[in-house]
Amino acid sequence: MVTEEEVSQMSPEELAAFQRQNCVFCQIAAGRVPAKAVYSDDDCIAVLDINPASKGHMLLMPKEHYSVMPQVPAHVIEHLFMVCKGLSQAALKSLQCRGTTIFVANGVAAGQRAPHFMVHVIPRSDNDSIGLVIPSRGFQKKQSEAVAALLRKALMKDKDVKEGILVEKPAGVKEEKAAKKPGKKPAVDKKQEKKQFDLDEIAEVLNK
Amino acid sequence: MPECDFCRFVDSEFKVFEDAKVVAVLSQSPANPGHVIVVPKEHFTILEQVPDFVAGHLFAVANRISTAMFEALRSTGTNVIVENGVSAGQRIPHFSINIIPRMENDGLGFAWPPVKLSEDDFSNAEFQLKEASKDVGGFEKEKPSAINADKKEELLAPDEDDYLVRQLRRIP
Missing domain, CATH: 3.30.428.10 (HIT-like)
Known part of the structure; x- marks a missing residue:
């Protein structure tokens, strides 16, 4: 049995291997x-x-x-x-x-x-x-305005988004290519890193 | 194309995201505050009509929005749900993805009663699906330019024979 402390001291690679070993779906995939x-x-x-x-x-x-x-x-x-x-x-x-x-x-x-x-x-x-069935529980205008503003703000953090709206690129194709450029990757990674805390916690509960 | 409220989403004051292919707005009949729906800008009725690259992009955007919910709304979970076809509860004739922010004990529950299937049923489903999904792959990519005019007709033609689509069209 691996203790929680041991898990917390694992390197990312070790942790990934540990998760794979303990996840029945990884075993299925393999x-x-x-x-x-x-x-x-x-x-x-x-x-x-x-x-x-x-x-x-x-x-x-x-x-x-x-x-x-x-x-x-x-x-x-x-x-x-x-x-x-x-x-x-x-x-x-x-x-x-x-x-x-x-x-x-x-x-x-x-x-x-x-x-x-x-x-x-x-x-x-x-x-x-x-x-x-997805229930409908009533639309409240005031609350929705506030929620929409929060979501827009969070989505705006992505580099290519301005005021909640992705800046139009000349052609759709160019946009797809741009998304695959490695130059853009760090921005995404940084964002994920920042959120890692929340996500880890959410993921952690599942592992129990 | 028939009039479709969802094609007019671009003008919504509750728009939270937009790019060349998709638009996301707050649902007007939310399951939870912050319930967002993402739709393709071009009109498609069901997932099967959406070109592969648009479908992939739609879900990548859905994931981005779901991720933003954790941060912006302090959600502790999200559901991403597509009702594809009237039998699946689809109420509107425009393909859409629901993204619902979740909290513990928020009164929502998406669960289903498991059905008992015989070993035969399992094997049969396995065989049928394996056969039918053999040609999955070689996904359609966006063509450099001038695709829309041609593609539209190509995609719309099968509509008329499609039971699922006709059924949705009957919804007032």
């Missing part, structure tokens, strides 16, 4: 724990949920260990959700379903139970008993 995999590529894997909401309920996850979505780099998110689109399509094509619910929970407060970030793809049919 093929060391059997699962019904329906899709796999270099970066992600989709397996059937063993406690499904419906037939064909898939868990799509990056093979790399991330506890919550904010820790996942943008290029991994992009890839993951392009695969997600493909899997949703596959479900619509091959199973008798009429829709799909794509569901992510980040943090225990949001109902996350596994310590590995994952996307649920749930085949839906008319009048199934899955529930999962």
